[in-house]
Amino acid sequence: MQAFIDSKLAWGLLLAASLAFPWVAGNDYHLTVMSTAYIFAIATLGLNLITGYTGQLNLAHAGFMAVGAYTVGILTVDHGWSFWAAFPMAGVVNVVLGYGVGLLSLRLKGHFFAIFTLCVGYIMFLIIEKWEGLTHGTVGIMGIPAPEPIGAISFESPLALYYLTLGFLVLAVWAMRRIVKSLLGRTFIAIRNSDELAEALGINLMRNKTLAFMLSVFYAGMAGGLYAGFVRFIGPDLAGTHHTFDMMIFMIVGGLGTVLGPLLGAIGMPWLTQSLQFLQEYRFIVFGPILVALVIFLPHGIVGSFLAWRARRAAKEGRPHAQD
Amino acid sequence: MLKIEHLTKRFGGLAAVNDVSTVIEAGKINAIIGPNGAGKTTFFNLISSMHKPTSGTITFNGRDVTSLRPDQVAQLGVARTFQATSLFDKASVLDNLIVGHRLRTRSGLWDVLRGSSRLREEERVCREKARDALDFVGLSHIAHRLAGDITQEERKRVAFALALATDPQLLLLDEPAGGVNPEETEGLAQLIRKFVRHGMTVALIEHKMGMIMSLADKILVLSYGEKIAEGTPDEIRRNPAVIDAYLGSEHAEV
Amino acid sequence: MDVLLQQVLNGLTLGGIYGLVALGLTLVYGILHVPNFAHGAFYMVGAFVAFHAMNAWGLGYWLAMLVAAGVVAAMAVVSERLVFTPLRNASGIHPMVAAIGVLLFLEAAAQALWGADFQRMQTPYTSIIDLGGVTAPAQRLLIIAAAFALMVALHLFLTRTVVGSTIIAMAQNRDGASIVGIDAQRVAMLTFAISGVLAAVAATLYAPINLVYPAMGHLVITKAFVIIILGGMGSIPGAIVGGLIIGFAESFGAYYISTDYKDIIAFVLLVVILSMRPEGLFAKRGR
Numbered sequence: 001m002q003a004f005i006d007s008k009l010a011w012g013l014l015l016a017a018s019l020a021f022p023w024v025a026g027n028d029y030h031l032t033v034m035s036t037a038y039i040f041a042i043a044t045l046g047l048n049l050i051t052g053y054t055g056q057l058n059l060a061h062a063g064f065m066a067v068g069a070y071t072v073g074i075l076t077v078d079h080g081w082s083f084w085a086a087f088p089m090a091g092v093v094n095v096v097l098g099y100g101v102g103l104l105s106l107r108l109k110g111h112f113f114a115i116f117t118l119c120v121g122y123i124m125f126l127i128i129e130k131w132e133g134l135t136h137g138t139v140g141i142m143g144i145p146a147p148e149p150i151g152a153i154s155f156e157s158p159l160a161l162y163y164l165t166l167g168f169l170v171l172a173v174w175a176m177r178r179i180v181k182s183l184l185g186r187t188f189i190a191i192r193n194s195d196e197l198a199e200a201l202g203i204n205l206m207r208n209k210t211l212a213f214m215l216s217v218f219y220a221g222m223a224g225g226l227y228a229g230f231v232r233f234i235g236p237d238l239a240g241t242h243h244t245f246d247m248m249i250f251m252i253v254g255g256l257g258t259v260l261g262p263l264l265g266a267i268g269m270p271w272l273t274q275s276l277q278f279l280q281e282y283r284f285i286v287f288g289p290i291l292v293a294l295v296i297f298l299p300h301g302i303v304g305s306f307l308a309w310r311a312r313r314a315a316k317e318g319r320p321h322a323q324d
Numbered sequence: 325m326l327k328i329e330h331l332t333k334r335f336g337g338l339a340a341v342n343d344v345s346t347v348i349e350a351g352k353i354n355a356i357i358g359p360n361g362a363g364k365t366t367f368f369n370l371i372s373s374m375h376k377p378t379s380g381t382i383t384f385n386g387r388d389v390t391s392l393r394p395d396q397v398a399q400l401g402v403a404r405t406f407q408a409t410s411l412f413d414k415a416s417v418l419d420n421l422i423v424g425h426r427l428r429t430r431s432g433l434w435d436v437l438r439g440s441s442r443l444r445e446e447e448r449v450c451r452e453k454a455r456d457a458l459d460f461v462g463l464s465h466i467a468h469r470l471a472g473d474i475t476q477e478e479r480k481r482v483a484f485a486l487a488l489a490t491d492p493q494l495l496l497l498d499e500p501a502g503g504v505n506p507e508e509t510e511g512l513a514q515l516i517r518k519f520v521r522h523g524m525t526v527a528l529i530e531h532k533m534g535m536i537m538s539l540a541d542k543i544l545v546l547s548y549g550e551k552i553a554e555g556t557p558d559e560i561r562r563n564p565a566v567i568d569a570y571l572g573s574e575h576a577e578v
Numbered sequence: 579m580d581v582l583l584q585q586v587l588n589g590l591t592l593g594g595i596y597g598l599v600a601l602g603l604t605l606v607y608g609i610l611h612v613p614n615f616a617h618g619a620f621y622m623v624g625a626f627v628a629f630h631a632m633n634a635w636g637l638g639y640w641l642a643m644l645v646a647a648g649v650v651a652a653m654a655v656v657s658e659r660l661v662f663t664p665l666r667n668a669s670g671i672h673p674m675v676a677a678i679g680v681l682l683f684l685e686a687a688a689q690a691l692w693g694a695d696f697q698r699m700q701t702p703y704t705s706i707i708d709l710g711g712v713t714a715p716a717q718r719l720l721i722i723a724a725a726f727a728l729m730v731a732l733h734l735f736l737t738r739t740v741v742g743s744t745i746i747a748m749a750q751n752r753d754g755a756s757i758v759g760i761d762a763q764r765v766a767m768l769t770f771a772i773s774g775v776l777a778a779v780a781a782t783l784y785a786p787i788n789l790v791y792p793a794m795g796h797l798v799i800t801k802a803f804v805i806i807i808l809g810g811m812g813s814i815p816g817a818i819v820g821g822l823i824i825g826f827a828e829s830f831g832a833y834y835i836s837t838d839y840k841d842i843i844a845f846v847l848l849v850v851i852l853s854m855r856p857e858g859l860f861a862k863r864g865r
Contacts, residue, residue: 057671104849107856111613114674115803116852119845122800130838175437182436183447186423192670194410196374202398202427202490211433241796245682252675257414282690288683295676296664300414308414308470315416315468 010260018166028158033274034267035158038165039226041266042172044247045259046219051248052256053180054212055192056106057114059244060121064217066128066239068094068224073141073234074134083147087225094221095214102213106206109195121241129236140235147229161230168226172219177259179215188212189257249287252294255301264303325350325494325525326371326402331380333366340366342549343380348494353520354527355536358546359570364529365498367546371527372404372496373397384494399427403492407499409483413472417463417482420471421454422447424489450489457485460522461515477508484515495519497528501535513539537561545569583712585829591718591787593825594725598780599798600805600817601732602773608749608812609769610662613803615677617777618795619684624650624778625785625794626688629699639702639782646778653684654774655767663766689792701786721783728779729818732772736814745769749812797841804848 068090075086147155190198254261326348333341341363348354369375373394411420429446461481501509537557545553547569624646631642665673703716736742747755748765809816832840
């Protein structure tokens with residue numbers, strides 16, 4: 001009971017804090033930084049599902065996010081769609097693409113899957129960069145419309161956009177927590193623990209891995225679509241591996257196998273780099289070794305290790321507890 | 325229950341398992357033994373559908389399962405344990421077991437997003453099955469301990485519990501007593517007898533001859549991938565071919 | 579005909595470079611069973627060290643290459659000790675993530691030290707040789723000669739020396755090798771050192787006809803992975819043959835199909851082959 005309250009309380013506090021943030025923030029720039037962090041947090045949640053929960057390292061994740069962004073960009077700028085009509089398409093296109101890529105790649109074990117997705121990611125980047133007829137090539141797509149007003153609410157101001165991205169993040173977190181806490185989430189974890197054991201327990205590997213993959217790229221696509229409507233300019237750079245690596249770091253710092261971990265990582269780390277301005281360009285000089293150290297000494301991340309410590313304490317006292 | 329006919333598995337030119345035919349008899353404890361390199365593990369992987377045989381058939385309760393995947397075979401009621409069980413170390417023992425009953429549930433993504441009553445019911449059932457399985461193997465007292473903090477022997481029991489949660493008819497146990505001391509071995513042997521008392525069938529690979537001789541109802545002996553003997557422990561003990569196979573190669577522990 | 583020969587020359591050049599890089603990668607994978615994502619960074623650092631040695635210290639081309647090889651070999655050994663050895667029993671994605679951490683660090687460090695701009699590496703071999711109608715820049719001929727000479731040297735080292743045979747033993751059967759008294763640690767360090775040397779030499783050979791910049795390892799390393807998957811993880815002939823195949827596919831593809839998309843060729847090959855055979859072309863049969 002106590003743990004139940006702990007969990008709800010923690011999430012409630014986070015929500016309250018994020019709702020109150022604009023008053024604490026002080027200026028529009030901070031709102032923009034936070035909104036961008038929220039968008040990448042949504043994508044990171046997706047990565048966490050396939051990598052953190054199902055154990056498959058998808059190095060093409062940024063590529064999928066870019067596909068979502070470009071779907072919105074191309075539909076709105078080149079074909080006159082409204083943002084809200086194009087936005088769901090970002091998810092649809094990604095799910096279809098994810099299904100295809102998943103079929104090809106998810107039979108591959110461990111290392112091969114990572115390498116394969118590294119190549120797929122690169123193919124995506126290259127196609128975006130070279131297929132000028134479709135993607136405008138290296139120039140990128142400019143002038144993407146902001147989300148059209150819904151009723152009386154317009155989305156032109158940083159404040160409105162902040163709450164819009166926050167709203168989607170809340171939705172994304174809610175759905176993800178539902179998924180990972182359910183039997184479906186347990187199925188994914190079983191696959192991560194051991195393909196063989198999961199199969200011996202009657203779990204259809206391909207069906208479940210493909211589902212996890214499609215869900216994860218759906219998240220990436222929607223995040224990409226949001227990004228397009230928010231920043232209103234996109235380029236091939238969005239598909240670059242450095243974005244995937246950034247999200248990977250958020251995930252690992254926070255803690256694989258939790259929802260809270262990658263969420264906090266995705267929100268906290270950009271602020272860390274912000275406050276250490278000189279680091280921005282060279283952040284990996286610090287984050288690279290931190291990543292290595294984390295993986296060696298704290299493989300379950302900060303949140304993951306904390307939750308395990310708390311669980312151990314609960315076990316000693318003989319009471320059950322909620323995970324995350 | 326499980327009929328194996330002319331099972332052969334070749335890797336390149338080498339036959340790891342060569343034309344083995346046998347029956348895993350229902351309600352009994354069937355043991356598969358043999359000196360190292362006899363092909364026991366390959367044979368086991370074949371009958372649990374982890375590998376496809378080069379030729380031969382496997383029939384489970386009258387149904388041809390030779391070309392099925394491991395998860396399909398598990399659906400039919402064949403559960404299997406491994407020498408090393410991978411658990412989520414940071415979750416409780418009970419938590420790890422809940423997924424064991426997943427194969428009997430039907431909830432999918434839509435159920436999850438809706439929070440459907442079917443999902444709630446199925447999760448309740450899975451949790452109940454997990455508790456029952458844990459109780460069966462005598463580990464209810466560590467239900468909330470982190471899976472990373474349990475002993476080797478407890479880990480073996482948890483592996484059994486996982487298999488039990490799938491509601492199996494046949495349990496395939498891969499070296500169930502590996503790495504535990506003699507006292508714990510006897511405890512696990514009693515647990516295995518309990519499976520049979522409750523209507524399940526067991527087939528296992530083991531090296532511990534003492535355990536096998538007092539536990540098994542029927543023993544299959546493999547050597548160099550071929551069946552060299554089959555029968556009760558007494559028959560096997562006196563079988564010259566078996567004695568011959570073990571002398572001159574690595575002796576099993578007694 | 580001349581055009582054909584020209585492409586053959588290009589193919590050999592690329593094949594030599596890719597082969598060297600893939601060799602280093604496959605050696606490490608064969609021993610440690612971890613894909614070293616940082617290998618591309620080793621390659622890049624090799625080029626930068628050579629560049630620096632030539633420009634800042636005024637060393638000649640070959641001496642700079644030697645220095646680069648030494649530095650990268652040392653770096654590789656350090657990363658083996660600090661990163662890969664502690665993780666040798668870890669499973670799942672952690673060893674790969676750690677390798678990526680090393681990669682990110684090295685790239686950022688290179689950018690901090692030398693800037694993100696494209697640099698030109700000078701070579702003393704700027705002449706063009708006319709081989710019966712085919713224009714053969716001396717540097718390309720040099721690459722071909724040096725790359726294959728190094729491959730032969732490596733082959734001899736691995737098969738004819740005692741030290742080399744310990745590496746092969748470890749790659750084939752790690753446990754068996756340690757039972758026989760082979761020190762796994764030293765072999766691992768040696769293998770990493772060799773992979774570093776191969777990467778640095780390849781980079782220094784190739785840099786004069788390409789450019790030097792912090793991200794230069796990306797493409798090469800992804801293609802090297804394609805090569806070792808196609809040629810067999812841990813297979814030395816596979817790396818060499820695979821390198822040639824990709825090299826030829828790219829140079830012919832670039833000329834006859836499209837220069838824009840030539841880089842995709844290797845990846846498309848990988849996608850096609852892995853889709854048909856998920857274990858790779860030369861997987862060892864399971865138990």
